[in-house]
Amino acid sequence: MLFHKGECLMGEKISFEYIRENKIFVAHRRLSDGVIQSLWEHLLEAAELSGGFAGKMGLQRQGELVGLLHDIGKGSQAFNRYICSATGLIDPDADEYMETPDHKGKIDHSSAGAQLVWRSFIDGSVELEYAREILAIIIASHHSGLIDCLTTDGRDELSRRMHKDDMKTRLMEAEKNIPLPIKIKLDELLSDKDILIQLTEKIRGLRDEKDNSETLQVKIGLLTRSLFSCLIDADRISTADFEYPSRMKLKNNGRYTEWEYLLERLNEEIEKFSDINYSSEQQKKVNEIRQFISEQCWRFSKKAKGIYQLTVPTGGGKTLASLRFALNHAKEHKMERIIYVIPYTSIIDQNADVARRILENRDERGEYVGNVVLEHHSNLTPEEETGRQKILAENWDAPIVFTTMVQFLETMFGHGTRNARRMHQLANAVVIFDEIQILPVKCVHLFNCALRFMIKGCGSTAVLCTATQPLLDRVIPRQRAITVEPEQQIIQNALLLFEKLKRVEVFDRCNLEGWEEEKIIDLISCELLHTDSVLIITNTKKAAANLFTRIKGASAAKIFHLSTGMCPVHRMNVINEIRKRLDAREPTICISTQLIEAGIDVDFGSVIRFLAGLDSIAQAAGRCNRNGARGQLGRVFIINPVEENLDRLPDIWKG
Numbered sequence: 001m002l003f004h005k006g007e008c009l010m011g012e013k014i015s016f017e018y019i020r021e022n023k024i025f026v027a028h029r030r031l032s033d034g035v036i037q038s039l040w041e042h043l044l045e046a047a048e049l050s051g052g053f054a055g056k057m058g059l060q061r062q063g064e065l066v067g068l069l070h071d072i073g074k075g076s077q078a079f080n081r082y083i084c085s086a087t088g089l090i091d092p093d094a095d096e097y098m099e100t101p102d103h104k105g106k107i108d109h110s111s112a113g114a115q116l117v118w119r120s121f122i123d124g125s126v127e128l129e130y131a132r133e134i135l136a137i138i139i140a141s142h143h144s145g146l147i148d149c150l151t152t153d154g155r156d157e158l159s160r161r162m163h164k165d166d167m168k169t170r171l172m173e174a175e176k177n178i179p180l181p182i183k184i185k186l187d188e189l190l191s192d193k194d195i196l197i198q199l200t201e202k203i204r205g206l207r208d209e210k211d212n213s214e215t216l217q218v219k220i221g222l223l224t225r226s227l228f229s230c231l232i233d234a235d236r237i238s239t240a241d242f243e244y245p246s247r248m249k250l251k252n253n254g255r256y257t258e259w260e261y262l263l264e265r266l267n268e269e270i271e272k273f274s275d276i277n278y279s280s281e282q283q284k285k286v287n288e289i290r291q292f293i294s295e296q297c298w299r300f301s302k303k304a305k306g307i308y309q310l311t312v313p314t315g316g317g318k319t320l321a322s323l324r325f326a327l328n329h330a331k332e333h334k335m336e337r338i339i340y341v342i343p344y345t346s347i348i349d350q351n352a353d354v355a356r357r358i359l360e361n362r363d364e365r366g367e368y369v370g371n372v373v374l375e376h377h378s379n380l381t382p383e384e385e386t387g388r389q390k391i392l393a394e395n396w397d398a399p400i401v402f403t404t405m406v407q408f409l410e411t412m413f414g415h416g417t418r419n420a421r422r423m424h425q426l427a428n429a430v431v432i433f434d435e436i437q438i439l440p441v442k443c444v445h446l447f448n449c450a451l452r453f454m455i456k457g458c459g460s461t462a463v464l465c466t467a468t469q470p471l472l473d474r475v476i477p478r479q480r481a482i483t484v485e486p487e488q489q490i491i492q493n494a495l496l497l498f499e500k501l502k503r504v505e506v507f508d509r510c511n512l513e514g515w516e517e518e519k520i521i522d523l524i525s526c527e528l529l530h531t532d533s534v535l536i537i538t539n540t541k542k543a544a545a546n547l548f549t550r551i552k553g554a555s556a557a558k559i560f561h562l563s564t565g566m567c568p569v570h571r572m573n574v575i576n577e578i579r580k581r582l583d584a585r586e587p588t589i590c591i592s593t594q595l596i597e598a599g600i601d602v603d604f605g606s607v608i609r610f611l612a613g614l615d616s617i618a619q620a621a622g623r624c625n626r627n628g629a630r631g632q633l634g635r636v637f638i639i640n641p642v643e644e645n646l647d648r649l650p651d652i653w654k655g
Contacts, residue, residue, distance in 0.1 A: 314622020531605025613655020
């Protein structure tokens with residue numbers, strides 16, 4: 001017996017005797033009204049959704065199979081007793097009742113489907129064995145997260161699960177209970193050897209010219225995780241849509257605003273730059289260069305999918321330029337979504353707001369209502385993180401997503417099922433990695449493998465944006481590097497742009513004695529007389545706090561302090577107040593950790609940077625005379641403080 005949406009019987013009117021006699025197997029029971037979702041309806045929905053998600057990678061049939069089989073082990077009387085006891089369909093005083101806390105997780109329902117795949121696809125071919133294992137692992141892991149096939153003490157966990165006794169998996173009983181329509185569909189899939197062959201061909205297609213056995217194994221693991229992601233998301237959607245039907249209207253479900261319309265809005269914004277009245281010749285030159293970069297991104301968007309670099313001087317307008325590339329590229333190649341991966345939440349706030357302002361409409365209260373831009377990071381405030389935003393963030397269900405590098409790496413490599421659920425959304429997507437130079441050195445090798453997998457395995461495009469490109473193509477060993485040829489550079493002669501966009505002079509003031517705090521304060525005071533604003537960037541929160549305490553009250557200028565230790569809302573409020581004062585040319589001093597030097601749109605007259613690597617110095621210089629509106633070059637000073645403990649900042653120490 002199959003239950004369909006709108007045709008389910010009310011739970012209050014069904015006795016367990018009726019369920020048992022009519023061989024009804026329960027997947028879920030809605031608490032609000034007692035309606036039952038049958039196991040078979042859930043499996044059909046999960047198969048359809050999972051197949052659709054996996055189709056983005058050319059693996060639709062494989063996605064359908066794991067979706068149809070993942071919960072097949074629930075088709076036993078033992079599990080039915082358990083689920084009926086847990087959902088109140090069996091009276092606690094009845095003989096059939098199970099103490100559900102005692103049995104939670106002890107009735108195995110995930111091994112049966114994995115065993116069915118394992119037994120159905122016995123071929124003897126070593127090549128096809130990989131594919132069989134991948135399908136079995138995915139089904140067996142859908143509650144726990146991907147299992148270790150070999151445990152750390154050397155046990156063969158996969159073989160143990162595949163040969164688990166039928167008394168525990170109840171596969172034979174579940175097979176007998178499968179209704180005919182599902183059995184026909186299942187037999188068709190399990191008899192299709194092409195399912196293994198296609199998956200094997202997909203594995204072969206992951207290899208690139210740099211791969212050795214190690215990096216190829218990492219890619220195979222990521223492919224497994226991507227197909228696993230399709231199943232997890234399909235399972236969660238089917239369950240949530242049934243249990244909370246009111247939430248369905250909050251979702252996009254892939255119904256997004258057309259790229260064509262979003263491009264029209266972006267082009268309208270770009271046209272406004274031709275009407276700007278410039279306050280200086282230098283400001284005019286800066287905006288001409290920004291328009292040139294934007295034009296290059298538009299022209300480059302017609303190229304094939306792949307890995308590209310956008311190397312643009314700080315203040316070169318790469319936020320709008322990269323958005324122009326992404327929208328045009330997505331339209332050109334019929335891609336699913338655009339994902340911005342950004343290191344700091346403070347930059348996400350700024351860039352996401354720019355994208356919303358251009359691409360979304362506002363209602364009468366001034367709230368954005370376009371449903372185009374989704375932010376997903378840890379620092380959203382309660383008023384920003386609405387119920388709808390939480391639902392969409394579960395699986396990045398939006399055309400344009402802004403997230404952090406932490407969330408990206410968790411999606412690719414994090415444990416459990418919650419992070420993995422989003423991974424399939426990286427397929428057939430344009431992924432913009434902004435301020436890529438901040439990628440932690442210890443993550444470079446994994447990141448490069450993930451990038452190469454996205455291109456070869458997912459049909460995606462990655463753009464690495466920064467003024468100071470890390471040498472990801474020169475990683476040793478070379479098998480863990482990416483390939484970046486000259487034709488992959490969106491800006492062909494970036495060095496010339498840097499020369500044209502020169503807005504600052506950099507002065508090396510490091511000395512053998514080091515700089516005492518008093519001497520630093522004197523330099524700040526001197527620069528404030530020379531210009532109207534000074535930014536001091538330290539390497540540690542302690543140094544920033546100490547310097548702020550020392551200078552506070554010692555200057556007529558308004559003094560601000562910024563660090564990652566601040567509440568995100570407070571930090572953004574401070575940054576906004578700083579911007580207003582800078583626009584008004586009011587005397588302003590800001591003492592900050594390095595959070596401000598990457599991507600934050602501020603324009604100081606002078607910058608003082610504690611000694612760091614050249615990439616950090618170049619980024620810090622981008623906060624000085626940013627728009628070229630001052631009529632003279634800004635001044636950047638590099639100093640070395642007397643006492644500075646960088647033990648916990650090895651990347652800065654090495655730089």
